Amino acid sequence: MEKNDKTTGTVSGIIANLVVVDIYGPVGQNEICYIAHNEERLMAEVIKVTGKQAYVQVFESTRGLRPGSKVEFEGHMLEVTLGPGMLSRNYDGLQNDLDKMDGVFLKRGEYTDPLDRKKKWNFKPIASKGDEVVAGDWLGEVEENGMPHRIMVPFKLEGTYKIKSIAKEGEYTVDDEIAVIEDNNGDTISVNMVQKWPVKVPIKTYKEKPRPFKLLETGVRCIDTLNPITEGGTGFIPGPFGTGKTVLQHAISKQAEADIVIMAACGERANEVVEIFKEFPELDDPRTGKKLIERTTIIANTSNMPVAAREASVYTAMTLAEYYRSMGLKVLLMADSTSRWAQALREMSNRLEELPGPDAFPMDLSAIISNFYSRAGFVYLNNGKTGSITFIGTVSPAGGNLKEPVTENTRKAARCFYGLSQDRADSKRYPAIDPIDSYSKYLEYPELQKTLGESLDEHWLDNVLKSKDVLLRGKEANEQINILGDDGVPIDFHERFWKAELIDFVILQQDAFDKVDASTPLKRQKYMLEKVLGIVDTDFEFRHFEEVGDFFKRIINQFKQMNYSEFESDKFKGFEKELDEMLKEHAVEEKKKEEEAV
Amino acid sequence: MKSQAFQKVYTKLNNITKATVSLTAKNVGYDEMAVVNGRMAQVVKIVGDQVVLQVFSGTEGIPTDAEITFLGNPPQIKVSDELSGRFFNAYGDPIDGGPDIEGEIREIGGPSVNPVRREQPSQLIATGIAGIDLNNSLVSGQKIPFFADSDQPYNQVMANVALRAKADKIILGGMGLSNDDYLYFKQVFDNAGALDRIISFVNTTEDPPVERLLVPDMALTAAEYFAVDKNESVLVLLTDMTLFADALSIVSNRMDQIPSKDSMPGSLYSDLAKIYEKAVQFPTGGSITIVAVTTLSGGDITHAIPDNTGYITEGQLFLRRDTDIGKVIVDPFRSLSRLKQLVIGKQTREDHPQVMNAAVRLYADAASARTKLENGFDLTDYDERTLDFAKDYSEKLLAIDVNVDTDTMLDIAWKLFSTYFSKAEVGIKKELVDKYWKK
């Protein structure tokens, strides 16, 4: 789509942020243009062309815009600028650096450079003169916040090139030439540390994309233990408002064992973004000891920012993730909330008077969502190294109804389903992930089962499945109790119910705001699960159903104290010892021993 | 909002619908205001030289030869200290018989605050109402609505909150306010001697409904003036946002837009978010806090208006009549303040978070016991105790007529715990139990 003479046009119609432009030359679908309005230039994207008119969605407010305004088409689609210096930045949905903007309020038509052009980076070559390279191959690297940031052959290049020269180790700005490469015809291309890429096109400079097979530790017990997500996996978190989607995503992004975390705040609250950039600079990355903000990039298109840029924001975030994945890094990408993105599509589709699909969403919603999720994944790069994008999106179903189009279509695309339940949130059982309805398809992958067996032990999977079973049986027992009454069922039912409650309170529930409880390393998760299952396997003896609840409540309380204590600390061990004593009160084995002794 | 300079007058309308008129006109800007036979209107669509105007008070009686003038600007308001103590209509014209305001002209519905220029909200707002301060603490810079059926005393509670909040300015945005409620606010603020801190933009039930679309932006533009230019803490009260949303749907239906859920426009989320996101804490000390009212029909929070609101605001305060005690309470189940964790246990006593959670959990147990009872089952001793606890908790803490400080609320809660439960049943961290358990 690159062209030398820019096509021009004039504005002929305005309906909110949909603008109709009379065009005087060729334009492409999704091409970017700028509308001149007084001193300002408003960025817009072509979304439909009919005859001599282009329909463009403006990424800004169109207030005051008049027909007759001049339009200039740029000859390329919406692009991001990729290069070192993107970590710890706060970008808007179009990758403008928010910190570089003046004033308290966002100014229409103000676009800022995502990169720092003056900063010098210490470049170290990886490839050498004479090497044959293709797009995405590593030429060298600089260090970005302690992470290797690879400088790659521009993704846009096709075919094979030969390195004609490569810069020596030293200090360079992003715009300095670091290599010259030559194609088969002897034409040379100068390469620096910056490249551009259209956000709606996936970066595919990898060799192979196998099924994910490795657990990605998040520190959230009801994910890691019960429904694990994988490196390169996809998951989504639907839930009515206030059930804990954002808190859960923030928890995962603080704790997950990722090299890079990209957070797309898509049509949600500005204060939640503020929370990230106020708190992350204070918090340590548990694995590197560096500050969390150093591995994080924020893409903020909050709900009061222009709607069209909201749609762009998730693509911008994904493209940044793909860029870092190509460097062989483990990227975690979060989008909150993908429903707002779908709504942005709906607003535009309605303005275009397209034939609406279910709930007035565009007909191709399903394909759009699937395409997006399919950009995540674990990859083998051309040099044999691996990289991954794990993607977790939230979904905000209208009226909390999971049968609405965005949830249904996302269910088809994402492999992990973490459904948040209103009931659980109401009774403060956080995180409110429904243990029965939620699932991780990866648990069925033999590849994952194998690595789980290796990293934990061969009983792990059985234990996980057993816990799920206990939870389900507990739920059934509870239903019976509710129908038949406490003394209308055998005491056994109460025991079954309370054993499920035990798993619920000790394993599933986790206080995201407690220093210790917030994140549980896998090793500790394993210890706790085995301890809890040990109790589930114990035969107890109760004379009356009330004894069951009383007993288990005390046990749960004891476990909670353990959850709040440093693992294997004296406090932890103290509580555990008391717990073990308590257990003897009703354990059948113990009773027998006592009787035998007498 | 009177016309200023010389303007071209148009005298021919091509089309008239219930809400809009259209004419052939040149050099008109999107969103621009116009006057059609003395009625305020705004540009909502431009196609070539065809300009569509939305007439706020409706088009009844407008002839095809109506006089149309364009004002050359979007809706605006004059801001200065003179706003204090005054009452205005939706266009920002005085309705209290006082003089016009002198001040700087500002466009309403202006741009958003750059997120990186925000400060994290951190200042607790105490209201004395335990259903709020204990379970759902408010923080300056927060946006939170009351969810209430229309027969709940939400305006009274809101007035109480406003007066106790210690804000520098209180700005009331009344939409479809009944005349009685309008006079009620006026009187309460007057009695409290707070009238000079209060600015009101009011659209009453007697005014055309579509006019209320301007009210939140008027109120918030005034709020931005005081929060940004004067570094003041401003509390904005918006009542009733359901009536605001209804006006949105009237407009979009009349303009033949495809409705989404509950015949609301597909842009409802963005429309509401633009308003609520004006709540902000600035690093320089100024802040805008929004307390709104969203009336429900029959407690249904899945309706598109409360649903979208819930997704935007930082929690909600759910008012409900508790028949056990015959009082209105702040329902601990459906209510939530998402910013509370920024202040509780930090600006309030350390035991606050755990006490709050334990009490709500026990209250939930009472709800299950009640279900058991309704299904005709025997109650256990524990069930009985939770029911007694629930009643006491409701009466002493949840009722909206409670007015004590936060430490007292916590003490009351501990007292209730020890009266009805054992330590294990309450399940709070041992250190806190050791320190606060009441014998």
Ligand SMILES: Nc1ncnc2c1ncn2[C@@H]1O[C@H](COP(=O)(O)OP(=O)(O)OP(=O)(O)O)[C@@H](O)[C@H]1O
């Ligand atoms: N794990 C948790 N531990 C303790 N409290 C929690 C937890 N998760 C959620 N909460 C509580 O629930 C509130 C709402 O959570 P959150 O903001 O994540 O909801 P949400 O699902 O993102 O809502 P929305 O769709 O409106 O954005 C939080 O402010 C917090 O009070």
Ligand SMILES: [Mg+2]
């Ligand atoms: Mg959220």
